[in-house]
Amino acid sequence: MGTYKVKVDRDTCTGCELCSTEAEKTFEMDDEGIAVVVNPEGDDPDTIRAAAESCPADSIILHDAETGEKVWPED
Ligand code: SF4
Numbered sequence: 153m154g155t156y157k158v159k160v161d162r163d164t165c166t167g168c169e170l171c172s173t174e175a176e177k178t179f180e181m182d183d184e185g186i187a188v189v190v191n192p193e194g195d196d197p198d199t200i201r202a203a204a205e206s207c208p209a210d211s212i213i214l215h216d217a218e219t220g221e222k223v224w225p226e227d
Contacts, residue, residue: 158192159216165211175203
């Protein structure tokens with residue numbers, strides 16, 4: 153599995169901190185209590201994918217770093 157381009161949708165993130173707990177080297181909470189990507193390769197791709205899939209607001213958007221194809225959330 154390749155690496156991902158990782159984004160957080162600040163408009164929908166609820167600040168639940170799940171992602172920063174599950175993939176703590178990739179996501180951190182900022183001063184406003186919203187998740188930010190600190191290192192898109194901070195954790196292994198499976199961990200990042202699992203964090204994205206566990207986001208209750210589908211606020212973590214993953215694109216395949218090589219192809220640019222959107223891989224999460226699924227449409
Ligand atoms: S898991 Fe989703 S809603 Fe929760 S802090 Fe992370 S991006 Fe925001």
